Amino acid sequence: MVKIITDSTADLPETIATQYNIGVVPLYISFGNKMYKEGVDISKPEFYHKFREYESLSGGLPTTSQPSSKLSGTCESANRAKKELNKDITVIDSGMVSAGLGLIVLCAARAAKNGKNKEQIIEMIEEAKGKIKVYFTVENLKYLEKGGRIGKAQALVGNILxxxxxxxxxxxxxxxxxxxxxxxxxLPKYKELINREMANFVKFNPKENSILSPQIEVLLVHADCIEKANELEAMLRTSFNCKEAITTSLIGGVVGSHTGPGTWGIAFTWYY
Amino acid sequence: MSIYYCDGKRLKRGISASVSWLAQNRAAVDALNVFPIPDGDTGTNMVFTLQKVIDGLGTLPTNHLPLIASQIAESSLLGARGSSGVILSQILRGLAEGIGEQKRINSMDLALALRIAAQRAYSAVEKPAEGTILTLIKEIAEAGVIWAKKSKDITLLLSHILEIGEQTLLRTKDMLPELRCANVIDAGGKGFLLMIEGILKLIRGEKFTSTAPATLSKPNIERKKMEERYCLSFIIKGTTTVRKEIELYGKDIVIASMGDITKVHIHTDCTDKILEIAKRYGTVSEVKIEDMQEQHYEFIDKQIAVVVVAAGNGICEIFKRLGTDIVIEGGQTMNPSVEDIVSAIQGVAAEKVILLPNNSNIIPAATGAAKISTKKVHIVPTKTIPEGIAALTAIQPETTIEENMERMSEAIKNVKSGEITQAVRDSKVGESEIIKGNYIGISNHSIVGTSKTKLEMLLLLLKSIVADENSIISIFYNNLDEDVDKLSHNIRNKFNWVDVEFYYGGQPHYDYIVAVE
Structure with a gap:
């Protein structure tokens, strides 16, 4: 059987990780000179508490070694680990973090649990990478701007009106x-975006003279703003045909350090 | 006007004037920026740095010159953005040191302070290059000292150093190979001269309306891969000896200290490593990382510029922050001429221009200007300020101009505008009698109603345009003393399903401009 391993930036709920036997490698967060292993030394709710406290006391923000500029730092470490171990390991760069990565991992782990072999799972992951769409919103762009993750001009626009x-x-x-x-x-904009995206995949089935609409699967994440997440979930439930239950998860400290609290968003994929 | 001394009050006013003049010409300074990294942000960085200075002065309840000067130095260091920002903060620091404990200074004191400023600026830069703001400040300081021996008039001193500075600036092109290749003068130097020019404008009582420079074309630079991708800056509290150790990991290093606060600016690929080192020296804060590679591509690829017509300092500021390259002063009852618009269009560093007239009376002049201009001008026929703001918000930098035109037209349809003004004389429009001094509500070019009070008129106007499906009301008020809390309370009571937001617009003619979306 294939085991799926990811890092803590996948932002999957612990229950899901346990249920699908997903290995989660913790990454590090440091507040000043103090380092924490995400999910081990510091829980997600503890992280947000500390984040706010640290920001208001020192004016500073936590730093993390990952995700690196190219979002693929963990892949490099994984490849090094692979060389040292004599095992059948395949390292795949998802090119995503948080919900996007989490959803890929979830799909892969589900396939593994259903007994799919390595090649099938790899193929499935490659397909999912192209299919998965991510939309997210941050309450305050200053955190992304401070990390150089969004252009200055864009950040400026976000801070007015x-x-x-x-x-x-x-x-x-x-x-x-x-x-x-x-x-x-x-929320109306999210709905419009998903609708627009899904419209590309509505198929007409001439044999049965029926229309085949895709169903969606969603991983919803939020950085300590559960009300926003709940509203988004309610909208998704009422407006879309969701194949699986919507999984809602807190964004962990590594991603949360870069987006700041008040960030929420989704990754979704679709099936017929 | 002759000026024989500068005290705290005058310094405050002078620095404000220099900031606003620089801010007006920010885009032109940005367009010159090719050294050390061609990423087009010198003007923006200098304005940001100085904005912190203005914020800092706002809360300072004193007119004591030494206090004001050191406050300026300190907030500029803390707020410094980019290498030009750090160098500028050191110039301001040198000035503060030159002022020392004097409550007022004369022309010679100022010239000598400029000399200290030049020394401070040089010592902040790891490898000072000639042909930059450093050369400029050095040469004007020397010229200033010689001049101040002959004349005690600060106005004359400033005009003299401005003139000397202009000459030096022209020579920067021959001093620095990067500038020669790109065929531009130094951006930071230009920015600094604009600051001096701003002070002179204030003294001479000249208007601060932007006269766009002659046709501005893009510097001659090519897309290139950055040797170092990130621009990292941060503050360390507690030490000043970090330079030696981080030198190995980057270049274009600019470091400045004041007391136990050190500002570090470096271009590097090893942001994590440097921060790790820095943490060993003290508490690190205000970490900023900018992706210069992306900024460089953005700068090179910038093909579309936005020109808008607007009035009121608050409104103009909002337009600038939404990404406008040039704001032409104008609006109801003060239409800009075709030439004004043409010169603004020619003055932006892009070949394609989006033009928002924001008033139906200005659309003809805008159309005329578009015909004359040598650039490709796309007019979005915005008839009101809210339409202009909505259109600008809809622009997506990643897409084509055609798609953006479509997005903007769509955005205009989704916003409703209203204005409130005061009747200047008795009149009769249709059925309604308008009495001089009463307030008139206008929406869609027709009168919605009149009222004796501003508040009642505003509520009446909102009632006529706000519908169930709307979610946000934005109110731009023109009086700084507006009691926003009271206004907000009144509106929220009646329109509880929408968000209500207030912004200072400072617009002439209208007491309120209202946008409903």
Whole structure:
């Protein structure tokens, strides 16, 4: 049987990791000179408590060794580990973090549990990488800006007129895909984006003279803003045909250090 | 006007004037930036740095010159962005040191302070290059000292060093190979001269409206891979000896200290390593990392510039922060001329220009300007300020101009605008009698109603345009003394399903401009 191993930036709930026997390698977060192993020395809720305390006391932010500039730092470490161990290990660079990575891992682990072999799982992961879409929103762009993860001009725009960006990834870089004014417009925009995306995959089945609409699977993550996550979940449930239960998870400290609290978003994929 | 001394009050006013003039010309300074990294942000970085200075002065309840000067130095160091920001902070620090404990200074004191400023600036840079702001400050300081021996008039001193500075600036092109190749003058030096020019404008009582420079074309630079990808800056509290150890990991190092605070600016690939080292020396804060590679590509690829017509300092500031390259002063009852618009269009460093007139009376002049201009001008026929803001917000830098035009037209449809103004005389429009001094609400070019009070008129106007499906009301007020809390309370009571936001617009003619989305 194949075992799936990921790192703590996959932001999967512990219950899911246990259920699917997913190995999660913790990454490090440091507050000043103090280092913590994510999920081991510091729980996710503890992280946000500490984040706010540290920011208000020192004005500083926690630092993390990952995700690196190219988001693929863990892959390099994994490849080094692979060389040292004489085992059948395949390292795959997802090019994503948080919900995007989490959803790939979840799909792969489910396939492994269903007895799929290595080749089938690898093929499935490669397909999922192209299919999965990520949308997320941050309450305050200053955190992404401080880490150089979003252009200065974009960050500036976000800090006035209550403009909230809807962001995604392109080639491992964060890109804004939409901007809305006021938090009330965020959910309708998500709905519009998912609808637009899904419209590409609606198929007509001439044999049965019926329309085949894809179902979606969603991993929803949030950085200590459960109300936002709940509203988003309710919208997804009422507006879309969800194949699996929507998994909601807290964003961990490594990703949370870069986005700041008040970040929420989804990764989704689809099936017929 | 002759000026024989500078005290705290004058310094405050002078620095504000220099910031606002530099901010107006930010895009032009950005466009010159090719050294050390061609990423087009010198003007922006200098403005950001100085913005912190202005913020810091705002809360300082004194007119004591030494206190003000050292506050300026300190907040500029803490707020410094980019290498130009750190160098600028050291110039300001040198000035503060030159001022020392004097409550007022004369022209010679100022010239000598400039000399100290030059020394401070040089010592912050690891490998000082000639043909930059460093050369400029050195040469104007020397010229200033000679001049101040002959004349005690600070106004004359400033005009003289400005003139000398302009000459030096032209020579920077021959001093620095990077500038010669790109065929530009030094950006930081230009920024500094604009600051001096801003002070002179204040003294002479000249208007601060931007006269766009003659046709600005892009510097002659090519896309290139950065040797170091990130621009890292941070503050260490507790030490000043970090330079030796981090030198190995990057270049273009600029370090400045004040007391136990050290600001470090470095171009590097090893951000983590440097931060790790820095943490051993003291408490690290204000860590900023910028991806210069991406900024460089953005700068090179910048093809679309945005020019808008607007009035009111708050409104203009909002447009600038939304990404406008040039704001042409104008609006209701003060339409800019075709030439004004043409010169603004020619003055931006892009061949394609999006133009937002923001007033139906200005659309004809905008159309005329588009015909004359040698650039490709796309006019989005915005008729109001809210339409202009909505259009600008909809722009996505990653997409084509055609798609952006579509996005903007769509955005305009989704915003409703309203204005409130005061009647200047008795009149009759249709059925309604308008009495001089009463407030008039306007939406969609027609009068919604009139009222004796501003608040009642605002509520009436909102009632006529806010619908169930709307989610946000933005109100731009023109009076700094507006009681926003009270206003907000009144509006939220009646329109509890929408977010209500207030912004200082400072616009002439309208007491309120209202955007409903």
């Amino acid at each position: 209550h403009i909230l960006p809807i962001l995604s990834f392109k080639d491992g870089i964060i890109i804004p895909i939409e901007k809305v004014r006021g938090s009330k417009k965020v």
